[in-house]
Amino acid sequence: MIAGLIRLITGAQARWCGVDPVRPDGTVPPRVYFANHQSNLDAPVIWASLPTELRRQTRPVAARDYWNKGPLRQYLANNVFRCLLIERAKVTVSNNPLRAMEEVLDAGESLIIFPEGTRSMDDEGEMNDFKPGLWHLAKKHPEAELVPVHLENLNRILPKGTVVLIPLLAAVTFGAPIRIEEGEDKPAFLARAKQAVAELNPPEAA
Amino acid sequence: MTAIIATAMPSETAARWLVGGTLIILGVATIIGQILRLRAKSDTAPPDRRRTVANLNARIRAWWIMVAVFASANYFGRTGATILFALISFLALREMLTLTPTRRGDHHTMFWAFFVLIPIQYFLVYIRWYGLFAIFIPVYGQIFLAIRSTLTGDYTRYLERTAKIQWAAFICIYCISHAPALLTLPVYGYGDHPWGLLVWLVIVVQMSDVLQYCWGKLLGRRKIAPHISPNKTWEGFIGGVLTATLLGAALYRITPFNPWQAAIIAFTVAVLGFFGGIVMSAVKRDAGVKDYGNLIEGHGGMMDRIDSLTFAAPVFFHIVRFFFVLPAGG
Numbered sequence A: 001m002i003a004g005l006i007r008l009i010t011g012a013q014a015r016w017c018g019v020d021p022v023r024p025d026g027t028v029p030p031r032v033y034f035a036n037h038q039s040n041l042d043a044p045v046i047w048a049s050l051p052t053e054l055r056r057q058t059r060p061v062a063a064r065d066y067w068n069k070g071p072l073r074q075y076l077a078n079n080v081f082r083c084l085l086i087e088r089a090k091v092t093v094s095n096n097p098l099r100a101m102e103e104v105l106d107a108g109e110s111l112i113i114f115p116e117g118t119r120s121m122d123d124e125g126e127m128n129d130f131k132p133g134l135w136h137l138a139k140k141h142p143e144a145e146l147v148p149v150h151l152e153n154l155n156r157i158l159p160k161g162t163v164v165l166i167p168l169l170a171a172v173t174f175g176a177p178i179r180i181e182e183g184e185d186k187p188a189f190l191a192r193a194k195q196a197v198a199e200l201n202p203p204e205a206a
Numbered sequence B: 001m002t003a004i005i006a007t008a009m010p011s012e013t014a015a016r017w018l019v020g021g022t023l024i025i026l027g028v029a030t031i032i033g034q035i036l037r038l039r040a041k042s043d044t045a046p047p048d049r050r051r052t053v054a055n056l057n058a059r060i061r062a063w064w065i066m067v068a069v070f071a072s073a074n075y076f077g078r079t080g081a082t083i084l085f086a087l088i089s090f091l092a093l094r095e096m097l098t099l100t101p102t103r104r105g106d107h108h109t110m111f112w113a114f115f116v117l118i119p120i121q122y123f124l125v126y127i128r129w130y131g132l133f134a135i136f137i138p139v140y141g142q143i144f145l146a147i148r149s150t151l152t153g154d155y156t157r158y159l160e161r162t163a164k165i166q167w168a169a170f171i172c173i174y175c176i177s178h179a180p181a182l183l184t185l186p187v188y189g190y191g192d193h194p195w196g197l198l199v200w201l202v203i204v205v206q207m208s209d210v211l212q213y214c215w216g217k218l219l220g221r222r223k224i225a226p227h228i229s230p231n232k233t234w235e236g237f238i239g240g241v242l243t244a245t246l247l248g249a250a251l252y253r254i255t256p257f258n259p260w261q262a263a264i265i266a267f268t269v270a271v272l273g274f275f276g277g278i279v280m281s282a283v284k285r286d287a288g289v290k291d292y293g294n295l296i297e298g299h300g301g302m303m304d305r306i307d308s309l310t311f312a313a314p315v316f317f318h319i320v321r322f323f324f325v326l327p328a329g330g
Helices: A002-010 A042-049 A071-080 A097-106 A133-140 A186-198 B012-042 B047-075 B077-099 B104-126 B136-150 B158-184 B195-219 B234-250 B259-287 B302-323
Strands: A013-016 A031-035 A058-063 A084-086 A110-113 A145-152 A171-174
Touching (some): A002 A042, A031 A186, A042 A110, A042 A145, A058 A097, A084 A097, A097 A110, A097 A133, A110 A133, A145 A186, B012 B195, B047 B077, B047 B195, B077 B104, B077 B158, B077 B259, B077 B302, B104 B136, B136 B158, B158 B195, B158 B302, B195 B259, B195 B302, B234 B259, B259 B302
Parallel strands (some): A013 A171, A031 A110, A031 A145, A058 A084
């Protein structure tokens, strides 16, 4: 129901270009959905635009410092979105975010991550460079599909620095999975991943 | 202003016939659409035709939805209609502003357009405060939106951004609100709610669209504005407007007009409907998209459905208000 509400407010339309929500044989591999980050609504919107059966086994990776404030945020993070809450500030060996993410993939579930690390402030929707977490996940879990996701208009619906939401229409585009190529090094892979998200700009807008 | 008192009393029975007739026509259209679909599927029909048939069926489905929405609004009376059109304004504004590139500085301005201007405008319509709702958006709305956009201190492309939001508010809120405003007019022979006027306007304008499409498909040769709206042809325009005029005249019984008045007014709103459609197409082309959204399947977005109503509604409202309103009430 909350997923329906999110879709209603943001008018989010999911487009699957180059990847099917579910494989033809009905199975879904563990996936890492990686997207551009513009708004606090990003993770809920991606989560809400997944088909129900995928939604149940997909966990957004989110910042503990934000989602642990107040009972409502805690409830949403733990019981609704089933967020995987990670530390941003004090990372130690025992709370290493990557280990928690790997456990999710090991369990056959999927993740939603925002490799930019934080929301980009740019008016034109330019992305920040990707942080290396995606590379490590790809290295250690070659069986996981890395699905680029492009979010459009969420920076206009709920931009950073405001709590006032306006009901424009958002678009969510899922693209063809990428993988680390033979001999590709970290910076090249991260640049290509960023490019994969940027290229998913909806076709009509071009 | 002296009212021209029409000869025929608008009749309840006529309205009932109209509803029944619409349902029958839609039913027949649905059956034909399904037969065409099966045909296009069975033989090795060209994909081109299959697409046309799919488009036709989607249009028919959308008409069912529109009729259902209108019928329920009718059931709930003027309150229902006002809320319905407020909702239509909301969805249209959402589509138009989504297409309009804005900057962060416009965020709160848009918030005001959605959550303050729409409720106030429709509230003014609802309480029949003609003197204020007729100027609210063009005067106070425009002034306010302009001021609000300066408060964030971003002057990049200021005039362009502000004008776009103002224009969207004018088209999507102000123009559309004149449709439910028809129900506030004390028209001769109607009592409190001249429902027939609204139904007549919507039927004439929307059928004019459909008829232009049909005539265009049948005989269309010479394009009117190939760059803006490649499907609009002179043949479709003339045929559609003339048949819509006849249709409007034939339906005079649900209006306060006599057949001649009905024909002239139907012609006027059909022509305005045509221009409303072509102007909204120009906005879409400018933004580089084909449809405003995918709210009603096959009908593009809400804006694609009501584009022809945007110019017709206010002018029709004023025609009725100037010439057909009871002297005591006007």
